[in-house]
Amino acid sequence: xxxxxxxxxxxxxxxxxxxxxxxxxxxxxxxxxxxxxxxxxxxxxxxxxxxxxxxxxxxxxxxxxxxxxxxxxxxxxxxxxxxxxxxxxxxxxxxxxxxxxxxxxxxxxxxxxxxxxxxxxxxxxxxxxxxxxxxxxxxxxxxxxxxxxxxxxxxxxxxxxxxxxxxxxxxxxxxxxxxxxxxxxxxxxxxxxxxxxxxxxxxxxxxxxxxxxxxxxxxxxxxxxxxxxxxxxxxxxxxxxxxxxxxxxxxxxxxxxxxxxxxxxxxxxxxxxxxxxxxxxxxxxxxxxxxxxxxxxxxxxxxxxxxxxxxxxxxxxxxxxxxxxxxxxxxxxxxxxxxxxxxxxx
Numbered sequence: 071x072x073x074x075x076x077x078x079x080x081x082x083x084x085x086x087x088x089x090x091x092x093x094x095x096x097x098x099x100x101x102x103x104x105x106x107x108x109x110x111x112x113x114x115x116x117x118x119x120x121x122x123x124x125x126x127x128x129x130x131x132x133x134x135x136x137x138x139x140x141x142x143x144x145x146x147x148x149x150x151x152x153x154x155x156x157x158x159x160x161x162x163x164x165x166x167x168x169x170x171x172x173x174x175x176x177x178x179x180x181x182x183x184x185x186x187x188x189x190x191x192x193x194x195x196x197x198x199x200x201x202x203x204x205x206x207x208x209x210x211x212x213x214x215x216x217x218x219x220x221x222x223x224x225x226x227x228x229x230x231x232x233x234x235x236x237x238x239x240x241x242x243x244x245x246x247x248x249x250x251x252x253x254x255x256x257x258x259x260x261x262x263x264x265x266x267x268x269x270x271x272x273x274x275x276x277x278x279x280x281x282x283x284x285x286x287x288x289x290x291x292x293x294x295x296x297x298x299x300x301x302x303x304x305x306x307x308x309x310x311x312x313x314x315x316x317x318x319x320x321x322x323x324x325x326x327x328x329x330x331x332x333x334x335x336x337x338x339x340x341x342x343x344x345x346x347x348x349x350x351x352x353x354x355x356x357x358x359x360x361x362x363x364x365x366x367x368x369x370x371x372x373x374x375x376x377x378x379x380x381x382x383x384x385x386x387x388x389x390x391x392x393x394x395x396x397x398x399x400x401x402x403x404x405x406x407x408x409x410x411x412x413x414x415x416x
Contacts, residue, residue, distance in 0.1 A: 073114055074100050076121040080128040087405055089288035091152055095135070096128050098163035105167035109177050126185050129286065134180035135166055137285035143176065144169045152290040185286045186219040186274060190301040191294070191406025192339045192375060193226035194247045195386055197238050198411060199373045199399065200227070200335060203390070204261035206416045207369055209333040211263050214324050216317040216353075217341025218268025220276040220283055221310030222301040227263045228308065229301070244300035252410040253400065264332060266310060269320040273312040276305035294405065317345065318353040325360035330368050337373040340384060340404060361391030375402055388414055 071079075077096045085093035104110030113120070113127055120127035138144040139151050147169040150157050157165070170177050200211055215224055229245040231238040233255035274283055280302055287295045313320055321336065336357065342350065357372055364370040370391045378385040386399040400412035 071119060071121050073104070073116065073120055073127070077128045080122055080126075083122065084288060087288075088407070089290055091156060091290040092132055092288040094156060094159060095132060095162060095166060098159045098166065099131075101159060102163045105170045107171060107174065109170050109174055109181070112178070112181065127181070129185040130181050130183060131177070132288075133183070133185055133286040134177045135169060136287075136289055137180055137282065138169055138173055138176065139289070140281050140285055143173060152292070183282070184272070186272070186283065187286050188219050188222045188274075188283055188298060188301070189294075189339075189405055190222050190226075190229065190245060190298055191247055191249070192402070192404075193223050193229050193245075194231050194249050194406050194409060195339070195375050195399075195402050196223060196226040196337060196373065197229065197231045197247075198256065198409075199337075199371075199386075199388055200261045200263075201238060201259050202256070202414050203333055203335065203371055203388075205259040206390075206414075207333050207366075209331065209369070211261055212329045212332045212334045213263055213266040213268075214321065214334065214336045215266075215268035216321065216336065216338040217344075218270050218273065218310070218312045220274040220279070220302075220305065221268050221312040222276065222298070222305055223339065224266045224268050224310035224312070225301065225304050225308060227261065228304055233258075244303060245297060247297075247406065249403070249406055250408040252408055253412065255409075255411065256413055265329075267324065268310060268312040269315050269317050269324075270312055271314070271316065273314050276302050276309065316349075317341075318349050318356060321353060322356050325356060325370075328368065333369050333371060335371045335373060337375075339375040340377065342374060343376045357389075358394075361389070361394055364391035366392065377404075383408070383410075390414075390416070 077100050081093040081096040116127055139148045147165055150165045229239050230243040231247045235255040235257045238258045361370050372389045374387050375384050383401045383403045386402050388399055389396045397414035400410045
């Protein structure tokens with residue numbers, strides 16, 4: 071895929087997900103070209119797949135520019151960012167290229183960073199699944215998250231999910247999730263998390279890298295920005311444990327541990343689809359082997375929220391061992407804006 075095609079496709083995705091600013095920024099490069107100099111040359115000759123299915127270079131650049139604004143490094147560029155009105159495409163492009171020229175070293179360094187959005191609105195799906203599992207098994211839950219990044223969603227039991235059938239989670243949580251419901255909402259049962267760990271190839275510190283993490287939030291999505299700020303505040307006082315490791319190697323070791331009297335929930339949200347095919351195959355085998363060892367007193371569950379090419383949004387599936395039955399839980403917006411929930415039929 072050419073860089074123009076990658077930028078154009080990412081702009082469409084941003085627009086579809088509610089960020090007209092980021093879409094306009096990326097489209098401006100398609101229309102008027104990459105900046106002159108080493109940054110433009112690096113992007114134009116990026117090795118491999120630069121699209122959202124690969125290195126996500128368009129979002130790396132958008133995050134780098136937003137980082138300049140959030141860190142107060144470039145007031146001229148900030149004048150074109152929300153809450154200011156959206157500028158004409160040529161003006162926005164000129165401002166972005168001028169900022170890139172002024173901060174070539176910073177942008178070049180930030181282009182090394184793959185986007186990690188830590189989308190906490192996806193926690194709505196985690197909350198619903200954990201609650202359903204607790205209602206079925208009547209057991210406390212141990213968490214293992216694959217592709218956890220900064221680990222914000224390891225704290226999902228500390229978020230509040232508002233539903234027409236009643237609210238889940240603590241009433242005083244600063245993270246409040248209010249998705250649109252495209253299906254009936256279940257009544258809350260309640261669940262308890264007793265232990266939580268995650269893994270990522272490049273875990274991020276929610277305190278030391280706070281601004282970096284926020285820079286990948288699209289600037290005109292104010293509610294999303296503040297929601298993730300609140301989740302970062304929770305992580306600062308109740309830091310999640312995220313190991314730096316290959317996800318499947320870590321999972322094999324994690325599943326070798328016994329948790330009698332607990333349900334072990336392994337989950338991943340828009341992460342598994344980026345694992346190489348051979349890693350996925352090995353991971354499936356490890357989960358199946360651990361599932362064969364599961365008992366009603368120590369069950370194992372796997373929750374997957376991943377793109378399946380069907381749309382809209384992501385498919386949500388839950389497998390529960392020892393019986394190994396997989397349940398279709400419906401579909402879920404990638405940014406948690408809506409839920410089409412189908413309760414598991416245990």
